[in-house]
Amino acid sequence: MILQQTRVDQGLPYYYRFLDKFPQITDLARAHEDDILAVWQGLGYYARARNMHRTAKFLVNECGGEFPKNFEKLKKLKGIGPYTAAAIASFAFQIPVPAVDGNVKRVVARYYGIDTNIESPAFFKLAFALLLDVIPPSSADTFNQAMMELGALICKPQSPLCIECPLLDNCSAFALKRTAELPVRIKKIKITQRFIQFVAFQCGDEFLLRQRPSEGIWGGLFEYPHFDISGEAGHEFPYAECPWDMPIKPPVLRTQMLHKLSHQHLNARLWICEVEAKTEALNTLGKWVHFDELKSFPLHKLMRNFVSL
Ligand code: SF4
Structure with a gap:
């Protein structure tokens, strides 16, 4: 949940501070919200901290302190959307569901040559369905982490390192010289x-x-x-x-x-x-x-x- 809006290098010190202060889910559930916000201070998007608190309380009070081992049930927890639910399901329980974050969306848009706006729900649905078809049932965690790493380190937003990419042979954007124009991103933010x-x-x-x-x-x-x-x-x-x-x-x-x-x-x-x-x-x-x-x-x-x- 820390990584929902935050880079790894920014989030890591907070992750360790959290584990230090709230080593068990019961510690988090019983904590006062002010203490949680104090640990979160400086990370921004404070709704995440409040949602973690609510989810911890729900899991402790209603689920015996255990996360549900089910993608659909995970999605229903406060603050856990499809991406976080897929990450928990695949990393913790080896459930084969794709974790579609910003990096993964970029790889999918380029590899399959998709022109749909990657900020739209339609793109998310399409990317999820395409990856669901190819995710290996026995190594969902490795697959998801590999896709994220590929997007972060090789299929970068600017100047992707296609020559080093294991997907090169079948990549639509590389074959058609469209890496600079994909993915399509249209953000509608009114300031x-x-x-x-x-x-x-x-x-x-x-x-x-x-x-x-x-x-x-x-x-x-x-x-x-x-x-x-x-x-x-x-x-x-x-x-x-x-x-x-x-x-x-x-x-x-x-x-x-x-x-x-x-x-x-x-x-x-x-x-x-x-x-x-x-x-x-x-x-x-x-x-x-x-x-x-x-x-x-x-x-x-x-x-x-x-x-x-
Ligand atoms: S070949 Fe290039 S554009 Fe295609 S997925 Fe790999 S890095 Fe991205």
């Missing part, structure tokens, strides 16, 4: 611009920290309260939204940052807002934490940048 004002309410040495809802972007992580404001007003301090009922010093703009996510660009500003008292209105926004302790909470990347300033 949204958001203007966000983070406000670090400070009372003495303490700052107000709030936890995000468990669903959605950065779910369950901690941050300073923030206010979304559209358009030009996004460059001003969000007086109208802030819960004032106390005299304050004028807020100070500490920094501004552009943080790029896959589907949105966050134009973030950080304001330091010193307050004289921890009023009820403020207390409803989060909890007060000493500055030295901020980093011990699971924070999202933007928030960690703020705290490191």
